[in-house]
Amino acid sequence: MPELARETITDVIARMGLSHTESQALWAECDLSSVPSQVEVLTAHIGAADAAPWPRGMSPNAALLAILATVPHTECWNAGHRVPTEVTEATIADIGTKLRLYGLELTGIDWFASIVQARVFTLGRLQFEVGAFCPPTDESAWALHVPELGPLTPAACDDSIGSAASFFDAVFGDTTTRTIVCSSWLLDAQLTEYLPADSNILDFQRRFTIFDGGHDTDAGDQDVAKFIFRRPLSELAAVTPKTRLETAALGHLAAGRHWREPSGYLRL
Structure with missing residues (x-):
């Protein structure tokens, strides 16, 4: 080279x-x-x-x-x-x-x-990816991702989502896409069993209309291990939970249950 x-x-x-x-x-x-x-x-x-x-x-x-x-x-x-x-x-x-x-x-x-x-841009608290598709509305969309940037506060999410349309208009001349899709363990309705109604995660969930509730497979478990504990699923046995979310994640798995990766969409 x-x-x-x-x-x-x-x-x-x-x-x-x-x-x-x-x-x-x-x-x-x-x-x-x-x-x-x-x-x-x-x-x-x-x-x-x-x-x-x-x-x-x-x-x-x-x-x-x-x-x-x-x-x-x-x-x-x-x-x-x-x-x-x-x-x-x-x-x-x-x-x-x-x-x-x-x-x-x-x-x-x-x-x-x-x-x-x-194809991916970080706009404040959230990331947006071009080239996604929303099956329920049969239209192009931006995929939303949640990077490791601190608390997922409602205000920060509002700012990020609110800036998406003007950003993509300016950069790509995209004046038609106005739908956002997200597939994530963060949208798993089972989290309502463990988190208070006013938690940031549940506020984030309520923004989306769920069109695929996810499935009981290891995929959701692996994402929870990755994004909450920063390690592979196979290493969770050695983890001592320190937060409400960590306790919920481990207890759910210990009970023989799976975490899911639902998909949802929102319109701007």
Whole structure:
């Protein structure tokens, strides 16, 4: 790989807040031959309607290096498409946050690819992803995600949701999409058994019309383990709960029940 590209990636790694040890581990025993061409593919798909393909056999570290090398191109595209600097910074910062909290394997390379392809944007407390679809209304939608940015207060959610239409109008010229969809354990109605009615999570739930109540599988359990406890489901036996939510999550699983990932939508 050209030295300049390596310097660029090193700079991005530093901005992600990764340690020197973590940085060195990325380069170790990694075949870099496919990285430059994948950067070109990712760059060509910035702002595109379709997601970039990935070559077969590309190692996880090489894929992540390609993501990091694409970041400056994403920042350039954003600047040229009226994306506010603070939105770009907050969106790109999510790469470092997810790597520190969950690592590459638990996060998945597709999430990072969506960020550098300008498909995901952090607007205040919430994230919005282009290219979603709402089955009940048979129309295009933005997918809503909840990043790790502190309390999910009603006011913060109001501000984020309220800014979505004007943001996508300005950046993509999207004057028709006015529906938001969300699929998350946060929408699981079983949480009403454990949380007070005025909790932030239940307030968040009430914003959505549920069109798929989710299913009793390990998928919801795995997301609860990931997003509440920051670890795989297989490691929850060693956890001592510290909050009402953690106690509820573990007690529910201990009772032989599953957490679900319902899907809902809201109209602006």
